[in-house]
Amino acid sequence: MRSIAAVNDFVVRFANVNGTGSASANNMFAKAIFRMGLPFSAKNIFPSNIQGLPTWYEVRISEKGYLGRRDGIDLMVCVNPQSLPQDVKSVRSGGYFVYDSTKILHPEFVREDITYIGIPMMEICLREYTDPRLRQLFKNMIYVGALSMLLDMDFEVFKGIIADEFKKKEKLIAPNINAMELGRNYVKEHYECPIGLRMETRDLVGDSIVLDGNSACGLGAVYGGATVAAWYPITPSTSLVNAFEKYANRLRIDKETGKKKFAVVQAEDELAAIGVAIGANWNGARSFTATSGPGVSLMNEFLGLAYFAEIPVVLTDVQRSGPSTGMPTRTQQSDITLAAYASHGDSKHILIFPSNPKECFELQALSFDLADRLQTPILVMIDLDLGMNEHLSPPLKWDDNRKYDLGKVYDAEDLENMAQYGRYLDTDGDGITYRTIPGTHPTKGSFFTRGTSRDEYARYTEDGAVYVRNMNRLLKKWDTAKEIIPQPELYQDGNQHKEGVIFFGTTTYSALEALDLLKEEGIEMDAMRLLSFPFSKKVEDFVNGHERIYVIEQNRDAQMRSLLINELEVDPKKLIRILNFDGMPITAAYISEQILEKMVVEKVE
Amino acid sequence: MTYVKPSFRHPELPKNDLGFTKKDYEGAISTLCGGCGHDSISGAITQACFEMAIAPHRLAKLSGIGCSSKTPTYFLGNSHGFNSVHGRMPSVATGANLANRDLIYMGVSGDGDTASIGMGQFVHAVRRNLNVVYIVMNNGCYGLTKGQDSATADVGSVSKNGINSFNAIDLPALALELGATFVARSFSGDRTQLIPLIKAAVSHHGFALIDVISPCVTFNNNTGSTKSYDYVREHITTADVVDYVPPGEEITMEYAEGSSAELTLHDGSMLQLHKLAPNWDPRDKLAAMQRIYLSRVNKEILTGLLYIDPDTQDLHDILNTVDKPLNELREEDLCPGSGALEEINRSLR
Numbered sequence: 001m002r003s004i005a006a007v008n009d010f011v012v013r014f015a016n017v018n019g020t021g022s023a024s025a026n027n028m029f030a031k032a033i034f035r036m037g038l039p040f041s042a043k044n045i046f047p048s049n050i051q052g053l054p055t056w057y058e059v060r061i062s063e064k065g066y067l068g069r070r071d072g073i074d075l076m077v078c079v080n081p082q083s084l085p086q087d088v089k090s091v092r093s094g095g096y097f098v099y100d101s102t103k104i105l106h107p108e109f110v111r112e113d114i115t116y117i118g119i120p121m122m123e124i125c126l127r128e129y130t131d132p133r134l135r136q137l138f139k140n141m142i143y144v145g146a147l148s149m150l151l152d153m154d155f156e157v158f159k160g161i162i163a164d165e166f167k168k169k170e171k172l173i174a175p176n177i178n179a180m181e182l183g184r185n186y187v188k189e190h191y192e193c194p195i196g197l198r199m200e201t202r203d204l205v206g207d208s209i210v211l212d213g214n215s216a217c218g219l220g221a222v223y224g225g226a227t228v229a230a231w232y233p234i235t236p237s238t239s240l241v242n243a244f245e246k247y248a249n250r251l252r253i254d255k256e257t258g259k260k261k262f263a264v265v266q267a268e269d270e271l272a273a274i275g276v277a278i279g280a281n282w283n284g285a286r287s288f289t290a291t292s293g294p295g296v297s298l299m300n301e302f303l304g305l306a307y308f309a310e311i312p313v314v315l316t317d318v319q320r321s322g323p324s325t326g327m328p329t330r331t332q333q334s335d336i337t338l339a340a341y342a343s344h345g346d347s348k349h350i351l352i353f354p355s356n357p358k359e360c361f362e363l364q365a366l367s368f369d370l371a372d373r374l375q376t377p378i379l380v381m382i383d384l385d386l387g388m389n390e391h392l393s394p395p396l397k398w399d400d401n402r403k404y405d406l407g408k409v410y411d412a413e414d415l416e417n418m419a420q421y422g423r424y425l426d427t428d429g430d431g432i433t434y435r436t437i438p439g440t441h442p443t444k445g446s447f448f449t450r451g452t453s454r455d456e457y458a459r460y461t462e463d464g465a466v467y468v469r470n471m472n473r474l475l476k477k478w479d480t481a482k483e484i485i486p487q488p489e490l491y492q493d494g495n496q497h498k499e500g501v502i503f504f505g506t507t508t509y510s511a512l513e514a515l516d517l518l519k520e521e522g523i524e525m526d527a528m529r530l531l532s533f534p535f536s537k538k539v540e541d542f543v544n545g546h547e548r549i550y551v552i553e554q555n556r557d558a559q560m561r562s563l564l565i566n567e568l569e570v571d572p573k574k575l576i577r578i579l580n581f582d583g584m585p586i587t588a589a590y591i592s593e594q595i596l597e598k599m600v601v602e603k604v605e
Numbered sequence: 606m607t608y609v610k611p612s613f614r615h616p617e618l619p620k621n622d623l624g625f626t627k628k629d630y631e632g633a634i635s636t637l638c639g640g641c642g643h644d645s646i647s648g649a650i651t652q653a654c655f656e657m658a659i660a661p662h663r664l665a666k667l668s669g670i671g672c673s674s675k676t677p678t679y680f681l682g683n684s685h686g687f688n689s690v691h692g693r694m695p696s697v698a699t700g701a702n703l704a705n706r707d708l709i710y711m712g713v714s715g716d717g718d719t720a721s722i723g724m725g726q727f728v729h730a731v732r733r734n735l736n737v738v739y740i741v742m743n744n745g746c747y748g749l750t751k752g753q754d755s756a757t758a759d760v761g762s763v764s765k766n767g768i769n770s771f772n773a774i775d776l777p778a779l780a781l782e783l784g785a786t787f788v789a790r791s792f793s794g795d796r797t798q799l800i801p802l803i804k805a806a807v808s809h810h811g812f813a814l815i816d817v818i819s820p821c822v823t824f825n826n827n828t829g830s831t832k833s834y835d836y837v838r839e840h841i842t843t844a845d846v847v848d849y850v851p852p853g854e855e856i857t858m859e860y861a862e863g864s865s866a867e868l869t870l871h872d873g874s875m876l877q878l879h880k881l882a883p884n885w886d887p888r889d890k891l892a893a894m895q896r897i898y899l900s901r902v903n904k905e906i907l908t909g910l911l912y913i914d915p916d917t918q919d920l921h922d923i924l925n926t927v928d929k930p931l932n933e934l935r936e937e938d939l940c941p942g943s944g945a946l947e948e949i950n951r952s953l954r
């Protein structure tokens with residue numbers, strides 16, 4: 001048997017029982033990789049239940065800096081007997097299988113082509129610890145310790161992490177290190193260490209940080225000036241508002257009074273959540289909500305109102321697998337058409353697509369400016385993978401000179417100096433009109449906000465010509481938006497190629513890696529990463545400038561492709577679907593295979 | 606079609622402390638049916654706000670969908686208004702209130718808007734003690750869709766659809782159960798009672814429900830309807846009479862001991878209560894619940910201030926938000942800056 005040998009380029013997967021405290025041990029493993037200066041990506045693969053069922057954590061170490069998911073497990077750490085049969089199967093030929101050998105492995109699960117590393121984890125725990133909870137927790141530390149020895153990782157790094165982790169509970173430092181050493185010593189005595197997989201310290205992560213997208217968005221909302229957050233709990237967006245509240249509690253308490261410069265309302269449902277956000281924005285406070293697909297479905301009616309009545313609001317949609325309840329703990333990018341055209345009638349919304357935590361932070365903060373400038377809903381579209389998993393990211397940055405752009409708002413002085421205020425008068429010709437905040441002026445500037453048709457002075461009307469004028473002005477505003485929302489990123493070397501690739505959000509990591517894989521096959525193409533909808537001139541030019549474009553996305557119906565066809569009036573044949581919708585993040589290998597396959601098909605035709 | 610009133614003001618019209626005339630508190634011409642109870646309520650709101658000398662721009666009026674929800678157009682033309690979506694006014698009012706705690710919020714709703722589609726939002730606004738005057742214009746039927754029974758229609762009440770078989774939702778009783786801190790019921794035809802109730806509700810620091818029976822002249826004013834003018838006039842019974850005394854004003858009215866009570870509200874204004882029902886004390890929640898129940902059994906329409914807790918914490922107090930309105934906070938108050946961010950970056954390595 002030939003075992004896999006690799007340095008700084010392999011995949012480790014942990015199979016645990018949900019609710020056994022394995023997450024912190026697994027995160028510690030990932031953090032050690034990071035502190036050894038190695039790029040990594042980590043994915044929680046967890047079921048939709050509270051505890052007791054299998055849960056997995058997958059870490060890819062990539063010296064080349066590839067941060068997308070890679071198929072195939074090189075090393076499996078199986079601490080869950082329930083999932084053992086499938087865990088054994090999932091290891092690549094030549095890979096390694098670390099398991100709890102307190103009980104003998106059934107011969108049925110013995111493969112000839114992988115290396116088994118048995119560690120009697122439970123036995124060691126029973127011997128060393130009397131407290132049942134400690135037995136459980138330290139079992140996790142034992143396998144992390146064993147890995148540090150098997151993979152030749154710097155143990156000092158682990159010690160540093162434990163010291164940081166238990167800064168406020170110092171007496172836990174030594175027992176945790178001790179538990180790791182139990183694992184280290186066991187494998188050292190019984191196996192040849194290191195195995196074929198090794199990690200060598202490098203200096204490849206620079207000043208990067210490790211952060212999940214939801215936390216980054218929550219922090220972005222704090223920096224962006226949001227004062228009201230209204231939400232209804234739903235996976236995978238819950239931790240976003242939790243993060244907002246956590247950071248706001250830390251950074252936004254009035255020093256003199258101890259009072260809060262923010263308000264968080266856990267609403268009774270998603271309908272109320274966005275209603276609160278809209279009410280607050282109407283009244284001049286920056287406000288947002290966060291939800292997932294089922295929540296966006298419920299918020300449709302209010303999104304239509306905010307679009308038509310022109311009220312700023314920010315909604316972050318952390319997408320999961322649908323339709324209906326779908327696979328609530330699996331990732332997808334399948335709310336795109338729902339979000340883009342939410343609500344009845346002719347309505348359409350601005351979507352923003354961050355790709356990493358830094359962008360989550362920046363674009364979430366920017367969304368409040370955009371919502372105020374454009375007086376319309378802004379939907380920040382991330383997904384479970386970006387939202388709930390930790391990602392390597394450039395550090396967060398903030399320009400202290402930055403001023404919040406509150407858009408077109410008349411204050412009391414403006415109103416005093418004008419003959420008549422018209423809420424929906426397009427005085428600047430860009431489709432964006434001036435609003436007033438309630439309470440501004442005693443006799444001027446008040447208007448009625450409504451979802452019914454109205455004239456330029458906010459007076460109710462069913463005059464068809466006035467309605468058409470208003471609807472066309474909203475289109476003009478849509479065109480204005482195209483140039484002020486985040487612009488796409490172009491990946492192009494000197495020569496323009498005939499073929500192009502379009503991707504967005506979390507597919508970016510794997511798409512960029514796939515382009516490298518294709519290059520190895522002698523295939524080169526241009527690429528564009530979308531950051532927003534509607535599509536600006538740059539997107540239009542890119543689409544028009546290429547003969548064929550592969551659109552990579554994580555849903556069944558090629559929703560972004562539909563938007564491109566619909567909004568840019570492109571010949572559908574030109575846009576080729578590259579789709580993955582099994583709930584797992586798309587991989588580079590899959591993308592490159594699909595592109596190669598679709599190229600071959602065309603040649604045969 | 607638009608309805609705009611002439612802007613002419615007679616120079617001799619009486620003015621309030623702010624120098625506004627009553628006309629300054631009016632809105633557009635009503636498009637509701639002639640004789641609609643809702644118009645009487647709009648008139649009472651206008652009168653109450655004029656007499657209280659509320660600066661019109663310091664009051665925001667919010668509503669949902671339905672005949673009642675149209676009425677904010679017909680009063681306080683100088684106030685910002687928000688005609689939101691069906692049944693969802695409470696959430697919009699919650700957001701608006703969170704953004705600026707200094708304004709007065711008046712939510713206007715109907716029995717369909719509150720007791721059916723909006724029930725979920727209504728009960729949670731009560732629960733949170735949102736500082737809002739919440740007026741339900743209750744006619745027991747759906748006017749805009751031509752007369753279907755609503756959830757507040759009494760069992761046995763006759764509508765164009767026949768006899769209603771379902772139990773009515775009693776909004777004051779429900780609000781009491783949910784912990785509302787100001788609960789009143791009135792009748793659109795009784796301005797003398799309604800105006801002081803509105804004033805008291807404006808001065809109350811917390812959720813103030815006024816359920817106003819407001820007959821629908823077109824679809825539900827027939828013999829057999831328990832929300833018709835005739836039925837209400839025959840079955841109305843009053844719990845108390847309320848006089849509202851604005852803050853700082855000398856109390857000139859005197860009543861015999863034992864028949865009246867005075868309540869000071871958070872803004873220093875005062876309520877004088879004159880009991881009509883025996884043993885009535887609107888601060889006694891248990892008695893109020895019992896009395897409401899008895900009235901229902903006796904087929905009486907009990908009106909007046911049914912319950913008040915003058916010393917309450919509203920949503921802002923509970924959330925412990927700063928005194929300055931959140932919508933007035935700017936970068937320097939809100940943005941922690943690059944230094945704090947660098948600290949956060951460090952903690953993420």
